[in-house]
Each structure stands twice: as structure tokens, then as C-alpha cells.
Amino acid sequence: xxxxxxxxxxxxxxxxxxxxxxxxxxxxxxxxxxxxxxxxxxxxxxxxxxxxxxxxxxxxxxxxxxxxxxxxxxxxxxxxxxxxxxxxxxxxxxxxxxxxxxxxxxxxxxxxxxxxxxxxxxxxxxxxxxxxxxxxxxxxxxxxxxxxxxxxxxxxxxxxxxxxxxxxxxxxxxxxxxxxxxxxxxxxxxxxxxxxxxxxxxxxxxxxxxxxxxxxxxxxxxxxxxxxxxxxxxxxxxxxxxxxxxxxxxxxxxxxxxxxxxxxxxxxxxxxxxxxxxxxxxxxxxxxxxxxxxxxxxxxxxxxxxxxxxxxxxxxxxxxxxxxxxxxxxxxxxxxxxxxxxxxxxxxxxxxxxxxxxxxxxxxxxxxxxxxxxxxxxxxxxxxxxxxxxxxxxxxxxxxxxxxxxxxxxxxxxxxxxxxxxxxxxxxxxxxx
Numbered sequence: 001x002x003x004x005x006x007x008x009x010x011x012x013x014x015x016x017x018x019x020x021x022x023x024x025x026x027x028x029x030x031x032x033x034x035x036x037x038x039x040x041x042x043x044x045x046x047x048x049x050x051x052x053x054x055x056x057x058x059x060x061x062x063x064x065x066x067x068x069x070x071x072x073x074x075x076x077x078x079x080x081x082x083x084x085x086x087x088x089x090x091x092x093x094x095x096x097x098x099x100x101x102x103x104x105x106x107x108x109x110x111x112x113x114x115x116x117x118x119x120x121x122x123x124x125x126x127x128x129x130x131x132x133x134x135x136x137x138x139x140x141x142x143x144x145x146x147x148x149x150x151x152x153x154x155x156x157x158x159x160x161x162x163x164x165x166x167x168x169x170x171x172x173x174x175x176x177x178x179x180x181x182x183x184x185x186x187x188x189x190x191x192x193x194x195x196x197x198x199x200x201x202x203x204x205x206x207x208x209x210x211x212x213x214x215x216x217x218x219x220x221x222x223x224x225x226x227x228x229x230x231x232x233x234x235x236x237x238x239x240x241x242x243x244x245x246x247x248x249x250x251x252x253x254x255x256x257x258x259x260x261x262x263x264x265x266x267x268x269x270x271x272x273x274x275x276x277x278x279x280x281x282x283x284x285x286x287x288x289x290x291x292x293x294x295x296x297x298x299x300x301x302x303x304x305x306x307x308x309x310x311x312x313x314x315x316x317x318x319x320x321x322x323x324x325x326x327x328x329x330x331x332x333x334x335x336x337x338x339x340x341x342x343x344x345x346x347x348x349x350x351x352x353x354x355x356x357x358x359x360x361x362x363x364x365x366x367x368x369x370x371x372x373x374x375x376x377x378x379x380x381x382x383x384x385x386x387x388x389x390x391x392x393x394x395x396x397x398x399x400x401x402x403x404x405x406x407x408x409x410x411x412x413x414x415x416x417x418x419x420x421x422x423x424x425x426x427x428x429x430x431x432x433x
Contacts, residue, residue: 017154140184148176150210151316171212173241176204177205194294201289209237224274229325231361232314244315246361257341257352259362272360280366286311297408299382307373314369315361318413324350324359370407377402 001259044321074094129161151173183199214236223232234245250260261269264426265277288309322333324339341348380399388396404423 143181172210281313374405397430
């Protein structure tokens, strides 16, 4: 009897436990799905014994679309609040400008390739222009180059008035020129220890302003408003950047000692005016270059290097500062006494002594400048005596060196007024033990 009761209790307990487990399982299976969202910028607040957290709940299924500032939206394919799937097109850009820029870059690349090919052809020709005379044991190399290009001013002159509306490229300049070079060995005799090398260079370059914008026009006006006793920088289409701007002078009036000018209308006037500025030559020379030689015979060696310039113009500032714009009662150039106007009838180069006014830019002081300068000259001797080796000297070389040895110019003016000038001579000895 007792065994039956115990068996019944065990069965009831087992059924109860199994049923409870099944019930919890069903409840868990049927539980509603809970979405978990990220909480950002949590802040904790404590008040007495209680505390709380607060923040912003954001969804990870939304995404901000950032538009490009450099492109134009052509079409939008969705509406605000519309749900889209991954990969769904949202909008399209207008690619017209992009394609234009791409084609422009392709054209630029083609032009660069053409220039590159031209330079390669020129280099190949230069390498072939080499003349050798085996009978005289001489060798020469001739080079001829030419160039022409247009360039744009990217920055404004430093003393131009600032104006945001006048920014951008200031204009265009055309640069062109040619260059001829010749170098070679005139004599070479190894047995006699004789060698003579020469080199010659000739160049011609010119520049022309093709176009100026409003910024350079304003710059010209600003330059005209602050006239000094020397030519100011001005730019005009069709002329060189290095044009000298002055008032055209007819010379000193023998009757009064005053300077007579010719205005823009061809009338004689005795007053200087910035409105009568005229281009009066350019500082660009017609040709310029270098000439050099190196002559060696036994232990002797001679090196010379010359620079020449022909055809340019210069404003003789020395005559302005030392003859006209100077107080005659103070120390000055002797031409103040001999070449300035003193009394009616004098035919003088410079205005009357009593006139102490500032001499503004005038054609009287524009002169053609042709000059040649011996920039460097050196003579040396390398001693080769057996006696020196007995003294422990392997080599002894004595040199005499001169820099800026002489300058011959058609213009007489001071040098070294704007930058240091020095003519130097020195002796040097090289001793190797």
C-alpha cells in the first residue's frame, strides 16, 4: 500500500516538473523580439540616493548623404522619408564639367608630349652638330637653340594696391629668342704639351606684353601718382616689360635754362607731366653673351672670361643724382660747373644751376649701352722641378687671379650704388707634400 502511494507521488512530481519546463520554454519561444539600439553621449545624474542615465538613441539603419561641393546634382531618384535597400541609386551628378576638364587635361598632355618630342629632336640635332678636323687635331661643337612661349602673370606686383576684385592672372607675356654657342679645341699637341680651347656664346631675347587686366592698369595709375627722379615700372600691351618711360625732352632752352618737353600732341611745353609718358627704348639688349679661352703650354695656364652686351638702353642715374639733383654749394660732380646752364645763350646739357627742383624721368638721360667686361682672368704656373721632390714637395702651383678686371662702356656712370661692387686681385699657392 505504501509502495503505491510513493510511486504515485513520484509520478505527480515528475509530471509537474516536466510541465513547468515545457511552459517556460513555450513562453520564451513566444516572447516578442526586442531591438537593441546604441546609446551615445550618456550622461549620469545623481540626486541624493537616486541616479539616472540619459543620452541620444540612434539607429544604425540610417545614413547621411554628403553632397560634393564641386559638382552639380542632375537628378534625385528618392524622396524624403523613403526606405531604400542597399545599393539603391539616390541621385546622379551632372558630369558635363567633369568631362570638359578631362578633355582639357588630355589636350594639355598631348601638347606636352609634342613639346617633349620637339626638344628630343633638337637635342638629337645638337649632338650631331659636331665638327672634327683630324689633320689639325682640332674639334668644334656648334649649338643653335630657339624658343618662343606665352606665359601668364600669376601674382600681382608687390607694390600694387590691394584689391580683391582685381585678383587672378594679371596678363600675358610673350618671350622669344635664339641662342648660338660655339666651343672647341683650336690646337692640341700632346708631345709639345700644348692645348688651346675657346668658347663663344651669343643670345638674343625679347619679351612683349600681350595682355594686361584691370589690376595692371590700376598699377600703372598708382605708379604715375608717385613720380620719383627715376623711371617707374609701367606695363603696356605690345611693349617690353623693361621699357623705359620718360617725357620726351627737346633739351635745355639756351634763353632761359629751363627744359623744354614735347607733349603727346606734339606741342612744346616747359612742365613735366606724367600724362606725357612715352616709351623711350628698353633695357633689353639686342645681343649679349660670353667669350672665353683656356690656353695651356707646358706648366703655364691662362684663363679668361669676358661678357658683352650690345643694343640696350639705360637711364643714366649718375647724371641725375650727381649733376642736376644736387646742391651746387655742396660737394658734387665737376660737371656742375662746366656743363650746366649759367647765362642766356649757353648751350648746355643740364638745366640752370639755380634750379634745384627734382628732375623727373626725361629722355635727356636715356643712353644706349654697349659694353664689354673682363669678368675673370687668371695666370698660373705649375712647377715641375726634380729639386722640389728632394724637398718633399710633390707639386707647387702659383696663380694670379683677377675678378672684374676692366669694363669698357659707352655710358659713363657710377657702379656699386645699388649693390656692392669690387675689383679684386689675388695670389694663390697650391703646395702638395
